[in-house]
Amino acid sequence: MAVKVFAPWDNPDEKPLIRFENVTKKFGDFVAIDNLTLDIFEREFFALLGPSGCGKTTMMRLLAGFEAPTSGKIELGGQNIVPVPPNKRAVNMMFQSYALFPHLTVWENIAFGLKREGMEKDKLNARVEQMLKLTRLERFAKRKPHQISGGQRQRVALARSLAKAPKLLLLDEPLGALDKKLREATQFELMDIQEKTGTTFVIVTHDQEEAMTVASRVAVMDEGQIIQVATPDRIYETPNSVYVADFIGDVNIVEGKAAPLEENQVRIDWAEGQPPLVCTATQPFDPGQTCYLAIRPEKVMITAERPEGADNAVQGKIHDIAYLGNISTYHVQLSNGTIIKAQSANTRRIARRSFTWEDPVWLSWTATAGVLLAR
Amino acid sequence: MRRFLLIAIPFGWLLALFLVPFFIVVKISLSDVAVSIPPYVPQFSWETGIGTFLRDLDFENFVFLTTDSLYWKSYVGSLVIAVISTFLTLLIGYPIAYGMARAPEEWRATLMMLIILPFWTSFLIRIYAWMGILSREGLLNQFLMWTGVISEPLTILNTNYAVYIGIIYAYLPFMVLPIYSALDRMDTSLIEAAEDLGCSRLTAFWLVTVPLSRNGIIAGCFLVFIPALGEFVIPSLLGGSGTLMIGKVLWEEFSSNRDWPLASAVAVVLLLILVVPIVLFQRNQQKQQEAEQ
Ligand SMILES: Nc1ncnc2c1ncn2[C@@H]1O[C@H](COP(=O)(O)OP(=O)(O)O)[C@@H](O)[C@H]1O
Numbered sequence A: 001m002a003v004k005v006f007a008p009w010d011n012p013d014e015k016p017l018i019r020f021e022n023v024t025k026k027f028g029d030f031v032a033i034d035n036l037t038l039d040i041f042e043r044e045f046f047a048l049l050g051p052s053g054c055g056k057t058t059m060m061r062l063l064a065g066f067e068a069p070t071s072g073k074i075e076l077g078g079q080n081i082v083p084v085p086p087n088k089r090a091v092n093m094m095f096q097s098y099a100l101f102p103h104l105t106v107w108e109n110i111a112f113g114l115k116r117e118g119m120e121k122d123k124l125n126a127r128v129e130q131m132l133k134l135t136r137l138e139r140f141a142k143r144k145p146h147q148i149s150g151g152q153r154q155r156v157a158l159a160r161s162l163a164k165a166p167k168l169l170l171l172d173e174p175l176g177a178l179d180k181k182l183r184e185a186t187q188f189e190l191m192d193i194q195e196k197t198g199t200t201f202v203i204v205t206h207d208q209e210e211a212m213t214v215a216s217r218v219a220v221m222d223e224g225q226i227i228q229v230a231t232p233d234r235i236y237e238t239p240n241s242v243y244v245a246d247f248i249g250d251v252n253i254v255e256g257k258a259a260p261l262e263e264n265q266v267r268i269d270w271a272e273g274q275p276p277l278v279c280t281a282t283q284p285f286d287p288g289q290t291c292y293l294a295i296r297p298e299k300v301m302i303t304a305e306r307p308e309g310a311d312n313a314v315q316g317k318i319h320d321i322a323y324l325g326n327i328s329t330y331h332v333q334l335s336n337g338t339i340i341k342a343q344s345a346n347t348r349r350i351a352r353r354s355f356t357w358e359d360p361v362w363l364s365w366t367a368t369a370g371v372l373l374a375r
Numbered sequence B: 001m002r003r004f005l006l007i008a009i010p011f012g013w014l015l016a017l018f019l020v021p022f023f024i025v026v027k028i029s030l031s032d033v034a035v036s037i038p039p040y041v042p043q044f045s046w047e048t049g050i051g052t053f054l055r056d057l058d059f060e061n062f063v064f065l066t067t068d069s070l071y072w073k074s075y076v077g078s079l080v081i082a083v084i085s086t087f088l089t090l091l092i093g094y095p096i097a098y099g100m101a102r103a104p105e106e107w108r109a110t111l112m113m114l115i116i117l118p119f120w121t122s123f124l125i126r127i128y129a130w131m132g133i134l135s136r137e138g139l140l141n142q143f144l145m146w147t148g149v150i151s152e153p154l155t156i157l158n159t160n161y162a163v164y165i166g167i168i169y170a171y172l173p174f175m176v177l178p179i180y181s182a183l184d185r186m187d188t189s190l191i192e193a194a195e196d197l198g199c200s201r202l203t204a205f206w207l208v209t210v211p212l213s214r215n216g217i218i219a220g221c222f223l224v225f226i227p228a229l230g231e232f233v234i235p236s237l238l239g240g241s242g243t244l245m246i247g248k249v250l251w252e253e254f255s256s257n258r259d260w261p262l263a264s265a266v267a268v269v270l271l272l273i274l275v276v277p278i279v280l281f282q283r284n285q286q287k288q289q290e291a292e293q
């Protein structure tokens, strides 16, 4: 039986829930969002990833209606929502600061949006109870926000924004204030809730691990532009630029000149006295064109002897070792000074580790292990 | 030792500057008026001893306060004027405080300055200035006649209207500042959250802004109400013969009639009336401090 994969972005007939069309947002002269075009589909868990100040919050505020685009169009379910005020949009936002009403109890906070709808009492009570149960807050219903912990407050904010069953839920760095354990637990909780409710989520984060964990697709942003939109595995395996490769996870970047060989193979001449590297390219390169080989440390093998038949092999000595418990990252310095990182799992106890500082080693990887990028 | 000093200094201050004068006033209120210096008997002397002195004190003046309707009418008059002017000050002060809190960051210091600026001149002079503005030939009437809104000058000075104007003018900063500080501390994302959840601007204001500035409103109201209740300069200078305010009556008993004992009795009763709002005010302040911790 074929499992149906959730990939509406690959289906040209699918209508997007949200469509940004050449949206630009300026604050004075400053361009916060730069001519951005993007589709987000129903039931997606869409993550916006980027460094601080790249315009993630601004995009959320455009969707929620707190900012109007300077130019361009934003559609929600096919309707242009630019003129619609925030209180008339079927969109709810979970604020970066939670923005819980300090004078209301947890229960009243969750009921706030439902009361504005004029929902009748029985239905309202049932809905609030359901939200309390979903976020496991039943015991705290009567408390005020300052009487509960940071993690509980975050769940109240989530419950409050979910209560109205919006078409679209915006989460602005929702887990920023939580410690690692709680954050991971909450990430799975969020995915669970998203699956149960079928709401479309757009989540802002500057934590790449978080984006990879929860999202169906990730958009990497920089200076008001989207650099790449793809599923987490594609973003990781086939970044379209050095910026994305560098932003997501750890990576070695080797800059060189391309020399195309037969069958998509490209030879990379990159340093005097170093053997050229070979890589299978996914895009054409001109002879002599500047190119960047991006290769993840875990795809680089580290051995004492030169391995037989490796596509790429370079020699160096161990400059530094970062021990992370389950894995170690070896920083290997080549004869020309370049440092290349290689990662290997620590299957043995640390005392019996094969390599130590200053050991001469060989690094090797296959032609398909890395990605060859033009920028 | 340091602990003791820490308590002793404010306690000594309170004793010397509040409790001792208060007991002197209570003592005078229990005395009888007389043509002497000071104008009341009995005077304590070492020859006759404390026994005779205490025997001559009585509650005559307090009884008199209940017999003449002037006094209770003045107390009620003060209460009414204080309540109404507090309400009007709130009505005017809240929008000012709101405007200040929402003004661009770089303007706020200037706006705050403008609110505090009147304190740089004497209170008395500012009230005298209002006499010049409100009188029949005053600036306000001249202006209104010049614009053609009225043809006959309005009589404002020496009526209760002038008293309201004076009180609102004089105590407006005490209303604006606590409300401003409450609004300034408020996180503006709360308003956005309210709008996001379906509130219009106006309902967001009623459901979020007003409740969150509640402590500022309460503090401001007390800061206006308490001094307005005992106010005597404004009703004396701006009010007319029909303006019944207990502060004015007290002042007249004291200076024109030279009846220090009766004036003291009026003051003691006024203080007892004020104890209630002062205690409530302190409670509010305390609660607010606790909430902030
Ligand atoms: N109201 C505003 N006025 C001026 N500049 C703003 C405003 N809001 C955001 N910006 C600027 O726009 C850029 C993007 O901000 P933001 O979307 O908040 O970034 P982030 O990705 O960290 O959430 C920042 O450089 C910020 O200084």
Ligand SMILES: [Mg+2]
Residues within 6 Å of the ligand: A056, A057, A096
């Ligand atoms: Mg942000």
